[in-house]
Amino acid sequence: MLHLNNCLTTISGISLVLQLIEEREREDAPRKYIRAPRWEPWNDDRIPCIRFGEIFLLSTPL
Incomplete structure (x- = not known):
């Protein structure tokens, strides 16, 4: 046992x-x-164009 220790x-x-x-x-x-590579939503093929507009729509003052 001593040898093992x-x-x-x-x-x-x-x-x-x-x-x-x-x-x-x-x-x-x-x-x-x-x-790190930047995520560019306008170059992302995984987001459909219509959904892109809904997600990233900027509100404009009236």
């Missing part, structure tokens, strides 16, 4: 060290901002 402790220690190394590599990597 030492083995698990060693495996846990190795995994912790590998995780710390991986985190450092991630922090050192240059970060880039990638802009």
Whole structure:
């Protein structure tokens, strides 16, 4: 039983060290901002034209 505990402790220690190394590599990597694609309702084929008008109709002052 004692041998099993030492083995698990060693495996846990190795995994912790590998995780710390991986985190450092991630922090050192240059970060880039990638802009998400914009949703353009007028270019969306999933909304029928009539429904588009109902959803995005702007009220005009009378």
